[in-house]
Structures are given as C-alpha cells and as structure tokens.
Amino acid sequence: LEYSLTKKDMKGKNVLITAGPTIEPIDPVRNITNRSSGKMGYELARSFSYRGANVVLISGPTSVNPPYILKKFISVKTADEMRNAVMKYYQNSDIIIMTAAVSDFKVKNYSDVKIKKDSGEITLQLIKNPDILKELGEVKKESQLLIGFAAETNNLLDYAKKKLIEKNCDIIIANDVSKKDIGFDSDLNETYIINKMGDVTHVEKSTKKDIAFRIIDYISNSGFIKA
Ligand code: CTP
Numbered sequence: 001l002e003y004s005l006t007k008k009d010m011k012g013k014n015v016l017i018t019a020g021p022t023i024e025p026i027d028p029v030r031n032i033t034n035r036s037s038g039k040m041g042y043e044l045a046r047s048f049s050y051r052g053a054n055v056v057l058i059s060g061p062t063s064v065n066p067p068y069i070l071k072k073f074i075s076v077k078t079a080d081e082m083r084n085a086v087m088k089y090y091q092n093s094d095i096i097i098m099t100a101a102v103s104d105f106k107v108k109n110y111s112d113v114k115i116k117k118d119s120g121e122i123t124l125q126l127i128k129n130p131d132i133l134k135e136l137g138e139v140k141k142e143s144q145l146l147i148g149f150a151a152e153t154n155n156l157l158d159y160a161k162k163k164l165i166e167k168n169c170d171i172i173i174a175n176d177v178s179k180k181d182i183g184f185d186s187d188l189n190e191t192y193i194i195n196k197m198g199d200v201t202h203v204e205k206s207t208k209k210d211i212a213f214r215i216i217d218y219i220s221n222s223g224f225i226k227a
C-alpha cells in the first residue's frame with residue numbers, strides 16, 4: 001500500500017547509494033572500523049526505490065536488512081572494495097549519494113596469520129584509504145548529481161562547505177555527530193543540506209525515514225536533475 005501511494009517522481013532515474021561503515025582487517029580475526037548503523041543510507045535507498053528509481057546500494061557490514069525493492073545490492077567490507085564497486089557502477093548513475101562512513105585509514109602491515117597477544121604491545125601502521133567521493137568529483141559528468149555527507153562534531157557548516165568544494169559535490173548533507181539523540185545508532189537525525197551555490201536548508205530533527213523523504217523532495221525540486 002505504501003508503495004502504491006508514493007509519488008513516482010524518481011521514475012527511471014538510476015541512483016547509486018553507498019552506506020554503512022567499511023572495515024579494515026588487522027589480521028584474520030581482528031579489524032578496525034568506523035561508527036555507522038547504515039540506517040540513513042538504507043532509508044534513502046528504500047525511499048528512492050518507492051519513488052520509482054532504480055537503486056544500486058553498495059554497503060559495508062550493517063545489521064539492517066536491505067530493502068527488497070532494490071535493483072541491486074552489493075555487499076563490501078573494505079574501502080578498497082567499496083571503491084571498486086562504486087567505480088564499476090557510477091557511470092550509468094544519474095544521482096550518486098555517498099552516505100558511507102568510509103574508514104579513512106587501512107592497516108599497512110596486515111598479518112595473514114593471527115597475531116598473538118604475548119608480545120604485550122603491537123604497532124599498527126595505518127595508511128590512507130582512497131577518497132571515493134573525491135575521486136567521483138574528479139570524473140563525474142556534468143549531468144550527474146553528486147551528493148556527499150559530512151559527519152562533524154564542531155564547525156558543522158564550515159567544514160561541510162569545505163568538503164563540498166574540495167570534493168566537487170553538487171550537494172553536501174551535514175550531520176552533527178556530537179549530539180547524543182541523533183545520528184549513529186539512532187533512528188533520528190537532523191541535517192543541513194548545502195548546495196554548491198552555498199544555500200543552506202535546515203531539515204529539522206525527525207526520523208531517518210522522514211529525513212530521507214525530505215532529502216529526495218529537495219533533490220526533486222532543486223532543478224539539479226533534468227526530467
Ligand atoms: N568519503 C569517501 N571516501 C573516503 C572518506 C570519505 O568517499 N575515504 C566520503 C563519505 O562517504 C562522505 C564524505 O566523503 O560522503 C565526507 O566524509 P567525512 O568522513 O565526513 O570526511 P573526510 O573527507 O573523510 O574528512 P574527515 O573524516 O577528516 O573529516
């Protein structure tokens with residue numbers, strides 16, 4: 001019923017969404033990761049699908065079930081795997097949304113046997129992962145709408161605007177992750193949508209499902225995508 005009652009303003013649009021954290025192995029039994037429930041990305045994927053889009057969802061490990069209505073679901077672990085999947089699918093996409101909490105670093109000295117704790121101390125060398133959004137900003141076509149998320153604990157709008165410019169996004173969605181009742185594991189969120197002209201639109205605190213709908217309304221009405 002919900003499906004049939006939803007407006008189909010995204011009909012025929014190809015949408016690529018990344019969600020969840022990535023995890024980077026230290027050895028076969030241990031890893032480092034980022035905080036992310038994946039909920040915001042999954043709600044966007046569901047809502048875009050309900051509104052008629054063909055959605056490819058590329059996700060790191062989460063405990064959320066992928067919406068049944070997706071065109072394609074791709075499960076990845078590391079940032080490198082996520083990057084490769086994104087590069088394989090982005091060309092055909094009209095809208096690309098990076099909600100994933102990509103690990104900024106990976107372990108340089110990965111051990112393919114389990115590290116024993118006997119030594120009392122180990123040193124991990126971390127090297128930078130590819131910045132997937134930045135790479136997309138460099139290769140995207142004029143007709144493609146590129147949307148990033150920015151997770152900040154302070155100077156929210158300034159840092160988010162800086163990322164929008166540095167990664168050549170059309171839109172960046174800023175989240176204040178220092179607030180306890182929103183973001184991360186919560187079903188609630190509050191965001192600011194910033195476009196490349198510098199306009200800021202506040203999306204007040206609500207469920208992630210609701211926020212996803214408002215974000216799509218914004219995109220639909222923004223004039224960024226052509227019919
Ligand atoms: N992102 C990405 N690849 C990375 C890191 C981030 O594609 N290796 C994307 C995220 O999916 C998000 C945006 O870039 O859409 C901003 O991520 P964020 O972690 O807020 O910013 P960073 O550029 O990683 O900077 P920092 O963590 O230092 O604030």
Ligand code: CA
Pocket residue numbers: 102103104
């Ligand atoms: Ca980061």
